[in-house]
Amino acid sequence: MTSETRPHAQRIAFTAALAPELTAPRAAPPVEPVAALEPAAAPILAAREVTKRYELGRTTVEALRGVSMAVAPGEFVALMGPSGSGKSTLLQLLGGLDQPTTGAVVFEGNDISHLTDAQATKLRRERTGFVFQAFNLIPLLNVRENIELPFTIAGWSKDVRDRVRQVIELVELTGKENHRPDQLSAGEQQRVAVARALVTRPSVLLADEPTGNLDYTNSGELLDALWRSCEQVGQTIVLVTHDARAAAYADRVLVIGDGRIEEEIDLGRRPDHSAAPLIARLAKVGL
């Protein structure tokens, strides 16, 4: 299957089978509508000529220069580039953590470029999930409590236990629910972070260098878990990485350099995740 034939329906069916009430339509954030996209490939997330400038003293730094890209539902997209290329900045804009200087970010058909803090908070709570490079777990909460943290913040209590159990199984941490972070390995801690990001069934999961602090084996386990969530339940994932091996798990790789998308490499959904084709393509285009 290609990214265009994303098993979006499959994700919905899976969710409906497990917890039908959780698929009840939620009220969308009150935002200004944008132009309609092609129905067959309507992206779940898109950036339209987005720029981001920072003032550092007397200097203006342009982290992004007119970037346009789109992510289809259920697609696994990697943003790849060297340090300082703007890939993390783009991820922050896509996730509503920050706002573009110019341009627009469209999430599920809604422009989220100028949300108020309360609207952005609601978006993060209900629609997106984040995984960061550092483990970012709350040290005094155990695995279960860390994973159900989004529900605790939102004040939701219905069917939390079942959902938490499902994601724990997904990331293969069954039996470690009562462990605290300091009792887990680095890879296990990062998988808890992934589970927490997935527990609310976000529309998009955004991961910023999630394997940056992990060794080879743990990196592989984590990327496998991400890929499984994409493959099995149709989770849409945007991954930022400088590591070709990690990017090779994606269906499509956007190479970012100096604030622009320099190359788009379509790898397709591949169970073997070999990095060789990606490396060859990168070499071919001189990257």
Next chain:
Amino acid sequence: MGIDRLAWRTLASRPLRSLLTIAGIALGVAVLCASLTLGAALDAAVDRTVRDMVGKADLRVSGFVESGLSESAIEAVTSSEGVVDAAPVVEHRTFLSSAPGGGTADAITVLGIDPTSYLRLHDVPLAAGIMLDRSDEPVALVSQALADEDGYRVGSRLSILGARGVTELRIVGILPGFGPVAGTGRTAIIPIDVARAAFGIAGASHVDLQLAPGSLTAVTSHLAARMTEPYVLAAPADIAANLRASSASFQGTAALVAAIVLFVGAFLIVNTLSMTVGERAREVGLLRAAGATRSQLSRFVFSGALALGAIGAGLGVLTGWAMAMVMAGAVSDATGLSAAVDAVDPAGAITAALVGIGITILAAIEPALAAAHISPVEALRNRLDLPQVRRGRLTWIAAIFVIVAALAMLAWPPVAAASSAGRALAVYAVLLVATMLTPFAVRPLARLLGYPVSLVLRLEASLARGSLARDRSRTTLTLGSLMIGLAMIVALGWSAQAARAAAFAWLEDVVPGDEVVTSIRPIGPDEGVEEELAAVPGVARVTPIGSFDIAFRGMRLDAAAVVGSDFFDDGRLTVISGDRAAIEALDAGVSAILPATVATRLGLAVGDTMQIPVDATRQLDLRVAAIVERSLPGTSGEAVLVGWSDAASTLGVAGADAFAVRFLPGAEALAAPGLRATAKSLALEANPIERIQGAVAEALARVFGVFDALAFVAVIVAALGIVNTLTMGVLERVREIGLLRAIGMSRRQAMRMVVVEAAILGVVGVVLGAAAGIAVGAVLLQLGGGLSHPGGVPLLPIGVAAVLGLVLPAIAALYPARAAARVSIVEALHFD
């Protein structure tokens, strides 16, 4: 850049933290400086008062009885070899007949002087008018205080009540201030012959003597050989010592509270410096990796501490000066001495500044050692978590306690008794134990007391408890300082309550009446006053009481002539040794009843005999018939009770200066107005027991108000520590807060997290503070002998402490809560 400059820039990079720490040091130094300055002001007031009282005199010879020294006694005194000059003085309390401005009914003190001799020994400055010239002219000088109160000026008429009616005088001069007599300041000076005529006195109340150098012993021996009536000698040093003794207890307690404020400040300093070392661990690691020695890194911490201490000490001295000026009035009221603060006491300022800097440096020792032992490899790791850096050692708290206690003992006011120093050490020990137990109590108490909050705000309460448990040492220091401040509020409040209860119980135990009618002159039994008062409808009984002095073993003792049967019938006096019937037996004579304090001081027991000199050849043997818990209050202590037969016939007591009036049951409302009217017509003053109790309560409130103000400073310092701790907590958890915000926590929830942490701190602090305060209060009362009248559970002080303990942390949380809410998610997630 040198290590010192790096240290100072580090302090400047955290302006709020540095300012809070400086404020904590400044407040501690200010309280100590104010305490020492007020002590110096009191000393100066004593010297000034003694100078005003005795002037250039080397010795004062005073009579015992109301009539003072007889003419022959004065002759014996002034003719003693070694006496260079002598000034007899008649001193008498009386009322004014009228005042031009409608005036008050307050009594005045009249000094009758021989202008010639008195002015040779005393400097009598005048604010207006002219000096007395002759000893028989009906003129007067009045103090500025009296003139202002009653509306007198030069040329006004002054009418004083005497033994033979009203004596009219013309005011010719105004004395500045209160005049030469310690007390209320209502003083008039008149010629001695006029005074003698007015008050029916032939001799003098006392004679001030100027002696030839080295002749004190000879004069004393001469007087002992030649005087035929009881007398007492007082050198200026003795008078000064007595006056200083009246302020000793006050100065001791003020020093105790000042030391505790300094200790709370030390907590703040240790916390701040530990936080700084923890925060700068990576810089310190870099310095070590670049070749800095351990001693250089220690100096990094000490240099910062010295800067904080010096700035804080400077500000503290200035603040202490201002505090002393504000508190001088209250201190004067509390001690009866006119303490004026124009400038800060240099010695006190230097002492306070050095103590403040010293405590800052001492508090810096442990963080400096921690900085010196930071491993560069550990410090330069990507993810920094150095428990041994961030957490101080609780044992260091105990060490600071001991050091501050030692410093406090060194700086203890010399005038304060050794017993008050012992009491302070006992209080310190209780607070030390309470502080060392704090870390064990924090977690269970936080869980228990935070439970109601967790029912509503589960996440915020959980994260708040976790934050408190993250750094046990820091939480202990923060909570400990709050606990100590609140404990002092509770302990001092309980002491005030107990003192009030004891005073009220004392009055109720010893006064056989519902009202006390007082006279400023002795009322003889033949004047019919007792009968007139008893004739007022509704009066059940009138008991005459005469206050006087007796000499015993060379000491002056307060004594009171009473009708024993009246006290017995009224159920007054609690006998603790001997038979209660001894009270009634006083009327038969040759017996005395001692208050417990006097019996203990003199080493007397029931059955012992007191030999009281009457004159050169006679003495009165009084058998100690009973010892009572409390007795009537005298001038400087509790009175020895004797019967009227002994007092009047042998000891020369001319009459009663007070009448205790008991009303018939239920008749007080109707009888009291009549009694007061009758008293007024007889130039007497009627005071209900409640008014006396109210006056006592007011006096105690003034004293304890000063202490409460100082203890409140300790709570403020603790609140500064809470701001510091919460702010540091937010700083340490920036990434965690950023993560929580990234996954959907609102700004309001982030603020609530900090506020809940402060609320838990406050509630735990109140519980621990109340418990510690009760323990400290029990120690203060036990050592002060007041535990027999604790006045009940100190609910009001605990309530005050509870309000402070809840409100102040909430206010302290405002800034850090806003900081938590303002955390930028993007910056926090890249925070390193």
